[in-house]
Amino acid sequence: MPRFAALAQQAWLSVPAVACLAIATFLWNNRRLPEPATAGLAESRLRASIRRMVEWLTEANPETQAGFFFTWQTLTRSQPHRTVIAIAVAAGLTHLLMALATSGMHRLELPSMPLGLFGINIIVLASLIAGFRYAVTVPPELASNWTIRLAWLGDVRGYLAGVKGAAIVALVTVPLLVLLPLHVALFGFAIAVVHSIYGFMVATATLDGLFMGYRQFPFACSYVPIENPKPLWPAGLAAVLLVTYGFADVERFALQTATRTAALGAALAAIVLLVKIIDRAKRRERLPVNFDERPALATQRLGLFERIANHD
Numbered sequence: 001m002p003r004f005a006a007l008a009q010q011a012w013l014s015v016p017a018v019a020c021l022a023i024a025t026f027l028w029n030n031r032r033l034p035e036p037a038t039a040g041l042a043e044s045r046l047r048a049s050i051r052r053m054v055e056w057l058t059e060a061n062p063e064t065q066a067g068f069f070f071t072w073q074t075l076t077r078s079q080p081h082r083t084v085i086a087i088a089v090a091a092g093l094t095h096l097l098m099a100l101a102t103s104g105m106h107r108l109e110l111p112s113m114p115l116g117l118f119g120i121n122i123i124v125l126a127s128l129i130a131g132f133r134y135a136v137t138v139p140p141e142l143a144s145n146w147t148i149r150l151a152w153l154g155d156v157r158g159y160l161a162g163v164k165g166a167a168i169v170a171l172v173t174v175p176l177l178v179l180l181p182l183h184v185a186l187f188g189f190a191i192a193v194v195h196s197i198y199g200f201m202v203a204t205a206t207l208d209g210l211f212m213g214y215r216q217f218p219f220a221c222s223y224v225p226i227e228n229p230k231p232l233w234p235a236g237l238a239a240v241l242l243v244t245y246g247f248a249d250v251e252r253f254a255l256q257t258a259t260r261t262a263a264l265g266a267a268l269a270a271i272v273l274l275v276k277i278i279d280r281a282k283r284r285e286r287l288p289v290n291f292d293e294r295p296a297l298a299t300q301r302l303g304l305f306e307r308i309a310n311h312d
Contacts, residue, residue, distance in 0.1 A: 014097050021093070025086050057165065063153070067162025067218070074219055075170060078140040085171075088131030092124030092175075107186060110256055117186055118248035121179060121199035126240050128171040129203060133210045136163065136218040148220045156217055157283055163218045164207055172203045191255055194265070198251060201268040208275045212282060217289050 054068055075081050099116035108114075152159075176196045183192035226232060254264040 014101060018093075018097070022090075025089075054165075061158050061162075063155070063158030064162035064165070067159035068166045069162075070219065071163045071166035072170065074140045075135070075166070080138055081135045081140065084131050084135045084138070085128065088127040089124075091131075092127040095123040096120050107188070110187075110191070110252065113187075113252060115245050115248040115252065118195070118251055119244040121176065121183075121195065122202060122244040122247060123240070124175055124179065125172060125199055125203040126206065126244070128175060129167070129207050129210065130236070130240075132167050132171055132207075133214075136214075137216070137221070138223050139219055139221065148217065152217075155286060156289065160211065160214075160218060164211060167207060168204065172200060172207070176200060194255065194261060195251070197265065198268060201265075201272050202247065205268070205272045205275045208272075208279050212275070212279050215287050215289070221290065 054065060075085060095116075099114070099120055103114040103117055176199055180192060180196055183195055186192070187195060251264065254260040
């Protein structure tokens with residue numbers, strides 16, 4: 001009961017905040033997008049700057065640029081994909097509110113800092129990356145895959161690099177920048193910056209790891225639902241919580257000295273590099289892409305007619 005009373009004192013702030021966030025995301029998701037012909041000229045400079053930056057990051061690779069901008073347009077204009085990302089944001093914010101409600105906005109000594117505060121970045125980024133991994137399996141417009149088939153040269157690596165690059169920008173970098181003031185208030189500027197860098201490296205390795213076995217064309221293949229999702233979601237949630245709080249414990253221990261901080265950063269950088277090397281090695285062979293994959297039949301075919309015909 002004392003714990004419940006302490007949490008109840010935070011409800012007057014968290015409940016209206018969640019309600020306002022839900023209303024804002026609903027209005028944003030159902031807004032009327034401007035037509036290209038009526039878009040303001042003021043956006044042209046911003047779009048030109050973004051395009052030049054992407055061209056510089058992608059080394060003017062047209063396939064990588066196509067993957068980046070197609071992903072960006074899909075996540076911002078497709079209602080099903082915006083809904084998936086909104087659910088992921090809600091899942092991440094749920095843990096954030098719970099962590100702040102239980103520990104408060106007080107700056108404590110690093111050894112006594114609650115692990116939930118260290119896990120805010122990881123939970124938010126893991127939720128967004130998991131939602132994005134699911135979103136790439138949903139085509140925004142199934143008929144558009146014919147255009148992609150005509151323009152595709154048979155190598156999905158460049159396009160996939162652009163897709164993951166858009167995810168790094170929109171779903172990793174932007175959330176880390178949004179959460180940075182909160183972490184500065186909790187940890188101080190120096191530790192908050194290092195904590196954000198750690199989160200960026202963990203998110204990069206997680207994104208590459210989730211796409212390591214993906215052999216389809218993002219946003220272009222037909223949607224195939226998971227055959228048995230009931231054991232997958234509880235297992236995934238348990239794994240995310242175990243990894244998050246385990247890493248939070250390691251990070252809290254490492255940030256207490258400069259040597260351990262540098263060692264943890266070097267270890268994370270090595271993990272990111274190793275995952276990228278493994279992913280690149282696994283994608284050397286070009287495998288065929290099934291754009292029209294169908295889910296398994298709900299009933300089992302016995303093939304009795306074929307057996308009788310072959311017997312005769």
